[in-house]
Amino acid sequence: MLGNFSYSNPTKLYFGEDSLEYLNEELPKYGKNVLLVYGGGSIKKNGVYDKVMEILKSNGKEIFEDPGVMPNPTVEKLYEGCRIAKAVNVDLILAIGGGSVCDYAKAVSVSTYCEEDPWDKYYLRMEDVENKIIPVGCILTMVGTGSEMNGGSVITNHESKLKIGHVFGDNVFPKFSILNPVFTFTIPRYQMIAGFFDIMSHILEQYFSGEDDNTSDYIMEGLLKSLIHSSEIAVNNPGDYEARSNIMWTATWALNTLVSKGKTTDWMVHMIGQSVGAYTDATHGMTLSAISMAYYRYICQYGTAKFKRYAVNVWDVNPVGKSDEEVAKEGLDRMESYMKGLGLVMSIKELGVTEDMLAGITSGSFVLEGGYKVLSYEEIIEILKASMQ
């Protein structure tokens, strides 16, 4: 049921092959000092870095750089970014990369002028932002997290083995994001398909919550069908513009707050996946894929009606002459075949998880309400064991 909520999304999106040109329209809105935030050297190899530098220079910007953002940005890196941003009095943080880089940019944006330890305030205690926020713009080169149009920011603390995501309010959303599907063509296959499953997981974790039948459920079914269709094309032909552009657009709408309206939302797969990530530093989307089948096969019994609907509406299972349980199971079987077909990691063992880590991963998994079952410690352990197959 659609209860009471408000909706606004202030991020301006520029989409398409020519979208980088619009950086020229955005830059004059901000001061002179731009902090370029990015990961490894891939943007230098594929030419995006040079193109952005040229536009920044032609707009008379003073450019500072904060490279080396890792796939799971650490709290130490965050402290370093804040020191740089403060020292040079940054007017705009420009993130070039995927979700990790965008997440990190938002973390620096809210933390630079935070008078306490930002890890404590914004991640451990999840408090609202009261200090000055540095505006962020994003140029996406990897697809999956939806970070380009939301307030999400995940930071990892290796010392305490915690990977925590804070979903900030719309004052922290990127001011603009540039989405050029072509920039995503050169991502390694492993990262590409991990991103595809990250998108799917975002949709499923909102879809499988509540027994409601509302507009958000229908929109999510549409997004899922589009994603399945386009990902099966893209996995065989990563340079297919139509498929990659659909996936890029689906990723944004899967996690920009729209489809959560009226849904309690679940996020248990993300919680367990993040805990796996804190132990293994594995690619985010793969931690989700490695857990998902065990998780959904387990909770299916607590939400059979919705899993049946999922099987019929998303996986085209013919329900005639079958029990609800059979239909639901057939849907999950098809999902598993699809995942294997993409080449996703289906076991946490492959990600480096060993038996002795299971207790720690379980303790590090925040247990959320909202899904069909609030998991106990024992249930999480069982799901993790089933994910070791």
Place this chain on the structure above:
Amino acid sequence: MLGNFSYSNPTKLYFGEDSLEYLNEELPKYGKNVLLVYGGGSIKKNGVYDKVMEILKSNGKEIFEDPGVMPNPTVEKLYEGCRIAKAVNVDLILAIGGGSVCDYAKAVSVSTYCEEDPWDKYYLRMEDVENKIIPVGCILTMVGTGSEMNGGSVITNHESKLKIGHVFGDNVFPKFSILNPVFTFTIPRYQMIAGFFDIMSHILEQYFSGEDDNTSDYIMEGLLKSLIHSSEIAVNNPGDYEARSNIMWTATWALNTLVSKGKTTDWMVHMIGQSVGAYTDATHGMTLSAISMAYYRYICQYGTAKFKRYAVNVWDVNPVGKSDEEVAKEGLDRMESYMKGLGLVMSIKELGVTEDMLAGITSGSFVLEGGYKVLSYEEIIEILKASMQ
């Protein structure tokens, strides 16, 4: 295919049974002088008027009124609204009503400080707004047009028998809109179901354009299925909150620019419907329903693949053993049954159209490109004749 586009939607939405309370958060952002714009007396009968007045007064506003906005707002009414808005130096226009009232509020908002005749500049010549724009807020009491979250504004000129819609940029979008499904419960049945079809028409006129297979098509299929499902509940039980809230939310997303991304869009049914409206002053949604079956049955031959997809994905037609044409036709047959089941007007005769009007209605229909067929004068006449059955 998703080409180059930008997306931003600055309208803030407050949704739900308690959403009117948020007017208290919005009002302090604007100056003292509020112009209340509304239609007939229905908002006085159902109590919405009193509730709004109380909130305005408790926020210390100076309240001016511009009532009597008609279902198809006229250019004479627009001139009158501009005179009032200018005389009292309005800081915020607050529209209470359905699409016509919101459309009218936007027209006054851009026209009050226009130095030329706004009909010429903004409707006949469709020019951009350079003058001062008065901010608009909306409180919806009727669902259908999506005007609460877009830049659309339709004005009728009876003298020249023209009904023209200008889609303004996001600087003209309402600053905020309050969507309380309960406020829509007291709409007369005829207006309610006309609104349902207006929503459907918005989706179909974007869906049936291009042969593309992109994310927008999948989202629209989801919105259509949600709409069909909820409208069949609401027509039997107008007080069903879940159904009415889903419909209200679907209406907003059907026409707030999201689902048009990557679509050429059609709008020919709206063009012919608006011309019928200029001749008969009939309810907007009913002009669309009365024309739609004849229109879609005609253009089906030019986009059979998409009509087949529509039949299968939206109307659950089983395609096994049937030709594409048969599947497509079966989908349209189911659509027609659904429309009759709702009680929609299926003939323009019922709306007061007579044979002698057909030539004028055809000439008054702007012919748009973007759909599967650019219609000739003769084709529009044929569609109108088929709609006289």
